[in-house]
Amino acid sequence: MNKQLKTLAGFLTLATLAALMGCNNSGTTAAPSTPALAPRVEAVHPPAPALVGDYISRSTFANPHAHIPAQCFIETGGGTQNACLFCHTNGVAALNLGNNNPQAGLNPNIGNLQTDYAFGVFDYPQVVNSSINPWINTLKPAVLQAAVAALGVNVADWDMQAYIRQNNWQAAFAKRAALGSIKAWDAKVDSPYRLFPGLNPADLPADADGFVRTQQASAGFFKDERGYLTGWRAVNFMPYGIFTPLAGSVSGIYIRLPEPFMQAANGEFSTTTYAENLELVTANIQNRLDASQTHYVGAASNIALVRGQYPLGTEFAHPLHYVDVQADGRNPALSPFPGTRAQRVKEIRWMRKQQPWYPDEFGQTLKEESAPVYASRTDGWIENGTGWIIGGFIEDARGDLRPQTPSELTQCVGCHSGNVRQSDVGQNPVYTSGTGNTIDSTWALPRKLNGAAGWGEMNYLGYRAKATAAANETPGELTLPEPMNRYAQQGEFRFFLDHVVGISLYGDMPASVDAHLAQKIRKAQGYSQDWPNLTALIATGNAAEIAAAQQQRLSLIREFTAKGDYLDAGRRIAAPLFLPTRENALNAARRYREVVTTQRFDFGKDVFAQTPVSYRYFRDKADAYPHQNGLPYAAGDVITDRPINTTVGDFTYGIGIVPTLIEAEKPFSAGGTFVSDYVPLLAPE
Numbered sequence: 249m250n251k252q253l254k255t256l257a258g259f260l261t262l263a264t265l266a267a268l269m270g271c272n273n274s275g276t277t278a279a280p281s282t283p284a285l286a287p288r289v290e291a292v293h294p295p296a297p298a299l300v301g302d303y304i305s306r307s308t309f310a311n312p313h314a315h316i317p318a319q320c321f322i323e324t325g326g327g328t329q330n331a332c333l334f335c336h337t338n339g340v341a342a343l344n345l346g347n348n349n350p351q352a353g354l355n356p357n358i359g360n361l362q363t364d365y366a367f368g369v370f371d372y373p374q375v376v377n378s379s380i381n382p383w384i385n386t387l388k389p390a391v392l393q394a395a396v397a398a399l400g401v402n403v404a405d406w407d408m409q410a411y412i413r414q415n416n417w418q419a420a421f422a423k424r425a426a427l428g429s430i431k432a433w434d435a436k437v438d439s440p441y442r443l444f445p446g447l448n449p450a451d452l453p454a455d456a457d458g459f460v461r462t463q464q465a466s467a468g469f470f471k472d473e474r475g476y477l478t479g480w481r482a483v484n485f486m487p488y489g490i491f492t493p494l495a496g497s498v499s500g501i502y503i504r505l506p507e508p509f510m511q512a513a514n515g516e517f518s519t520t521t522y523a524e525n526l527e528l529v530t531a532n533i534q535n536r537l538d539a540s541q542t543h544y545v546g547a548a549s550n551i552a553l554v555r556g557q558y559p560l561g562t563e564f565a566h567p568l569h570y571v572d573v574q575a576d577g578r579n580p581a582l583s584p585f586p587g588t589r590a591q592r593v594k595e596i597r598w599m600r601k602q603q604p605w606y607p608d609e610f611g612q613t614l615k616e617e618s619a620p621v622y623a624s625r626t627d628g629w630i631e632n633g634t635g636w637i638i639g640g641f642i643e644d645a646r647g648d649l650r651p652q653t654p655s656e657l658t659q660c661v662g663c664h665s666g667n668v669r670q671s672d673v674g675q676n677p678v679y680t681s682g683t684g685n686t687i688d689s690t691w692a693l694p695r696k697l698n699g700a701a702g703w704g705e706m707n708y709l710g711y712r713a714k715a716t717a718a719a720n721e722t723p724g725e726l727t728l729p730e731p732m733n734r735y736a737q738q739g740e741f742r743f744f745l746d747h748v749v750g751i752s753l754y755g756d757m758p759a760s761v762d763a764h765l766a767q768k769i770r771k772a773q774g775y776s777q778d779w780p781n782l783t784a785l786i787a788t789g790n791a792a793e794i795a796a797a798q799q800q801r802l803s804l805i806r807e808f809t810a811k812g813d814y815l816d817a818g819r820r821i822a823a824p825l826f827l828p829t830r831e832n833a834l835n836a837a838r839r840y841r842e843v844v845t846t847q848r849f850d851f852g853k854d855v856f857a858q859t860p861v862s863y864r865y866f867r868d869k870a871d872a873y874p875h876q877n878g879l880p881y882a883a884g885d886v887i888t889d890r891p892i893n894t895t896v897g898d899f900t901y902g903i904g905i906v907p908t909l910i911e912a913e914k915p916f917s918a919g920g921t922f923v924s925d926y927v928p929l930l931a932p933e
Contacts (some may be wrong), residue, residue: 263471269908280609284376284689285928287866297436299434299443299624299627299629299637300623301623301624301629301630301631302622302623302624302625302654303620303621303622303676303678304377304621304622304623304625304654304815305620306351306370306620306621306622306655306658306679307370307371307374307375308848309654309655309658309850310851311382311383311655311680311850311851312375312376312378312382313369313376313378313382313435313618314382314656314658314659314662314850315369315658315659315661315662315679315681316367316378316662317659317662317663317753318383318386318387318852318854319331319490319752319753320332320365320367320380320516320687320756321365321387321863321887322754322755322860322862322863323862323864323866323867323908324755324862324908324909324910324921325749325755325795325798325802325862326403326795326798326799326867326909327909327910327911327914327920327921328749328798328799328801328802328804328873328919328921329747329748329749329750329798329862329907329921329925330362330747330748330910330921330922331489331747331748331750331752332361332362332671332755332910333352333362333747333921333922333923333926334488334489334685334727334744334748334753334926334928335351335663335683335684335685335753336351336352336361336362336683336684337350337351337352337362337684337685337923337924337925337926337927338350338351338352338353338682338684338924339684339685339690339735339924339925339926340353340685340686340687340927341354342354342925342926343535343556343927344555344607344608345535345555345556346533346555346556346557346607346686346687346688346689347556347569347607347666347684347685347686347687347688348607348608348610348666348667348682349666349667349682349683350684350923351683351684352684352923352924352925353912353924356612357612357613357614357795360912362908362910362912362922362924363907363908363910363911363912363922364872364904364905364906364907364908365379365595365890365904365905365906365907365908366900366903366904366905367379367903367904368617368903369617369892369902369903370617370618371618372482372486372902373902377876377892377902378904379876379889379890379891379892379903379904379906380876380888381449381863381887381888381889382851383851383852383854384848384851384852385806385842385843385848385851385852385854385855385927386852386854386855386856386863387852387863387886387888388859388886389839389855389856389857389858389859392843392846392848392851392855393842393843394689394702395842395848396543396842396845396846397847398913399846401845403491403838403841406838406841408834408837408838408841409834411592411647411837411841412570412571412590412591412834412837413572413583413590413591413592413594414591414592415449415584415591415592416592416593416643416647416648416649417449417567417591417592417593417649418449418450419648420441420596420648420649420909421444421445421447421448421449423439423441423444424441424442424443424444424445424446425446425448427439427441427442429446429466430446430447430448430467430476430478431446431467431468431469431479432446433446433561433563433600433767435804439627439694440626440627440628440650440651441651442627443598443626443627443628443629443639444596444628444641445502445563445565445596445598446478447478447480447502447565448462448467448478448790449567451467451478452500452584452585452705453482453577453584453585453586453705454480454482454502454704455474455475456480456704457523457700457703457704458481458482458483458484458703458704458705459474459476459477459480459481459482459519460478460479460480460481460482460502461474461475461476461477461478461821462475462476462478463475464476465475469507469510469517470510470517472519477510477517477519477522478504479504479505479507480502480503480504480511480565481502481503481504481703482500482501482528482703482704482705482706483501483502483503483504483692483693483696483702483703483706484696484697484701484702484703484704484705484706484707485501485692485693485695485696485697485702485706486695486697486709486731486930487499487695487708487742488691488695488753488928489744489748489750489751489752489753490752490753491568492708492751492752492826493571493573493587493588493708493711493826493827493828493833494574494751494752494758494761494826494827494828495751495752495854496571496828496833496836496837496840496854497568497569497570497571497594498568498569498570498571498587498588498589498706498708499566499567499568499569499589499692500565500566500567500569500585500589500705500706501527501564501565501625501692501693501706502561502564502565502566503524503526503562503563503564503693504562504564504565505522505525505529505559505562505563506559506561506562507547507563508546508547508548508561509521509522509525509526509544509547509548509559510522510525510546511546511547511548512546512547513545513547513549514789515544515547521522521545521546521547523547524545524546525544525545525548526703528541528544528545528553529558529559529562529693530693530696530702532553532554532555532556532557533556533558533687533688533690533693533694534693534694534696534929534930535556535929535930536909537553537555541553541720543635544559550673552818554604554764556603556607556687556688557599557688558688558690559601560601560602560603560604561600561601562599562600562601563598563599563600563601563691564597564598564599564600564690565595565598566595566596566598566599566640566692567589567593567596567597567599568593568594568595568596568597569585569588569589569590569591569592569593569594570590570592570593570837570840571588571589571590571828571833571836571837572588572589572590572833573588573713573717573723573724573827573828573829573830573833574593574723574830575587575589575590575591575669575706575713576588576707576711576712576713576724577705578713580857585705586705586706586707586708586711587705587706587707587708587711588708588711588827588833590708592647593649594642594643594840594853595640595641595642595643595649595652596640596641596649597638597639597640597660598638598639598640599636599637599638599664599689599690600636600637600638601635601636601688602631602635602636602637603635604635605634605635605666605668605688606668607634607666607667610666610667610668613667615667615668616677616679617679617697619633619677619678619679619680620678620679620731620792621654621657621658621661621678621679622676622678623654623657623658624639625653625654627639627651628640628650628651628652628657629657629660630654630657630658630660630661631678632660632664632665632666632667632680632682632689633661633663633665633666633668633677633678633679633680634665634666634680634682634689635689636664636665636689638657638660638661638664638689639651639652639660639802640652640656640657640660642656642849643844644844644847645844645845645846645847648842652849653850654871655850656732656849656850658679658891661679661680661681661682662681662682663681663682663683664682664686664688664689664690664691665678665680665681665682665686665689666680666686666688666689667682668680670752685926685927685928687928691928694928694929695731695928695929695930696930697728697731697930698731698930698932698933699933701728707728708726708826709726709727709730709820709821709826710726710728710729711724711725711726711727711728711827711891712724712725712726712727717830718830719828719829719830719831720830720831721829722760722823722824722827722829723825723828723829723830723833724823725816725820725823726820726823726826727820728820729818729819729820730742730815730819730821730871731822731930731931732930733927733928733929733930733931734927734929734930734931734932735925735926735927735929736926737810737931739815740930741814741821741825742814742857745805745808745809745825746805746806746809746916747921747923749801749802749805750862751825751826754854754860754862755860755861755862756856756860756861757782758828758832760824760828760829760832761824761825762779762782762783764822764824764825765804765805765808766778766779766781767780768808768813769804769805769807769808769813773806773807775807775808776803776807776812777803777804779801779804780797780800780801782794782797782798782801782802782861785797786861786864786866786884787886788867789883790883791866791867791868791883792868794866795866795868799919802919802921803919804823806843835857836855839856839857840853840855842855843855859886863885863886863887864884864885864886865881865882865884865885865886865887866883866884866885867881868922871907871909873890873891873906874891875888875889875891876889876890876891876892890904890906891904891906892904892905892906893905910922912924
């Protein structure tokens with residue numbers, strides 16, 4: 249915990265807070281209403297020597313359980329689809345690798361979050377319990393559509409192709425650059441853009457070695473033969489089933505270390521020394537250090553490598569882009585970025601490591617569920633409680649980037665955090681959350697591709713667009729082979745398909761992917777059965793037949809991957825399993841823009857054309873559960889809530905009691921999907 253952040257008082261008028269953050273006069277974050285589109289006025293900001301936030305109760309948020317992602321509420325198809333294992337694992341904690349948050353049964357106080365919908369709660373019953381699904385945009389798309397219509401907006405009038413090719417990053421960066429040196433992580437000027445990452449999109453894409461260079465001397469730390477180094481280096485990694493082209497959002501990731509890591513022992517700046525230190529950071533996070541590697545090198549040689557942790561002062565910048573399937577980096581007029589990364593960004597996210605964290609000291613102690621978040625109501629940052637300050641900027645109703653609200657930022661803590669003894673943070677504990685598979689609160693660097701391929705712009709396995717692809721066709725191909733998971737000893741994408749039977753953590757199967765599988769998986773082509781049409785069965789509402797079809801799909805997808813039919817001849821993932829058509833990508837962008845227009849980010853960023861089957865009720869009588877009010881679900885109903893323990897005084901009072909139907913003891917060979925020790929690290933070359 250950064251004590252300095254809490255020593256200086258900062259003052260803003262209540263009216264300013266309300267205007268910037270959507271807060272009412274009681275300080276409660278209200279649900280967004282019709283966005284005000286008043287003319288912009290740039291204020292003169294006095295210097296502010298330190299960041300000052302507020303302790304904010306999550307009970308004041310429109311979504312008090314924003315740290316539990318929407319994906320956690322899905323059904324598992326009777327245990328045939330286990331997206332849970334990619335977050336709720338014991339594997340990383342068991343390695344003592346920058347994680348103390350085992351969530352697959354290793355910590356009895358947490359339980360097994362693969363086998364049970366046991367969402368933790370606070371201040372129940374004063375605060376709504378966490379087993380009621382709050383992600384209405386994702387759960388009920390029609391509610392979002394009604395909110396758009398209430399604003400008088402006709403989404404059919406939107407030219408989404410033109411929209412995603414507009415650059416909204418540069419204007420936001422200019423507001424940050426106007427405050428002072430972009431080499432500093434904090435401009436130290438009282439402004440909502442003081443912590444906007446000092447990464448100039450005009451300097452992108454990064455060079456072939458991944459380093460981001462500029463021609464502006466004032467923006468670089470030092471110069472080598474190719475230009476001035478900004479300190480940023482691009483990371484190319486294997487994505488999870490969340491930020492992928494088919495899932496509708498694609499990422500760039502950039503890392504920057506403090507100046508001593510850029511300097512040789514004599515104090516001179518050195519690209520070679522900096523590259524070596526970045527390799528040491530990567531080897532540490534990826535559990536590849538040897539016994540001789542104990543310290544960084546050069547001017548940072550007095551800084552020890554701490555297992556599974558980044559050095560203090562490490563920064564990450566994470567632009568989250570819309571998907572433009574014609575963008576592969578070869579035509580800057582479309583987008584300078586590769587990997588279907590559109591010019592327009594949905595968000596600019598960032599992290600900076602401020603304080604040491606001692607994960608091995610936590611043990612199996614309970615964290616403080618009712619602790620407040622410590623965040624800025626105006627400047628777009630929050631503390632994650634385990635050493636990092638994290639935050640971001642998201643589109644306002646116009647599509648320009650604004651600082652995120654504390655409730656929006658709490659979503660970040662849900663995935664980027666860990667546990668800490670509350671005595672370590674003084675008298676004001678801060679809420680922590682996190683998953684079991686991050687390493688020092690991060691996701692991307694652990695999955696960096698090996699060698700030189702991993703230092704460069706995120707290109708989604710070397711995506712190349714086809715100039716002749718029609719709007720409803722697969723738009724291109726991948727040029728890099730499927731990475732291997734080091735511990736599973738098999739392809740990372742194969743492992744995902746074998747356990748999720750879908751293309752994202754929602755377990756969804758887009759129509760284009762379903763059609764591809766129906767074409768490939770046929771008895772006439774050597775499979776045990778034809779690929780079943782689940783969509784047609786769902787219309788019947790027959791739970792037994794739907795369950796049988798889901799079991800069959802699991803068996804067939806494993807036949808499919810075992811045959812290697814999910815890959816092409818070059819061991820690359822078959823493009824239809826990874827890429828949307830241009831038509832589908834633009835439709836997904838249009839649905840997300842509905843969230844932007846209404847500013848309903850508190851209620852979900854993932855929006856489907858209709859409620860996914862994984863949110864619908866199809867259990868048989870033996871595994872049935874009712875609503876919390878006791879009323880039964882009918883087949884096909886949207887699952888809005890699940891039962892909780894209502895016995896006052898119980899340890900699990902207010903916590904969910906419904907099993908996921910993922911069986912911990914069921915082996916893979918018998919159709920089991922439970923994996924307790926998944927580790928998100930790739931095999932070496």
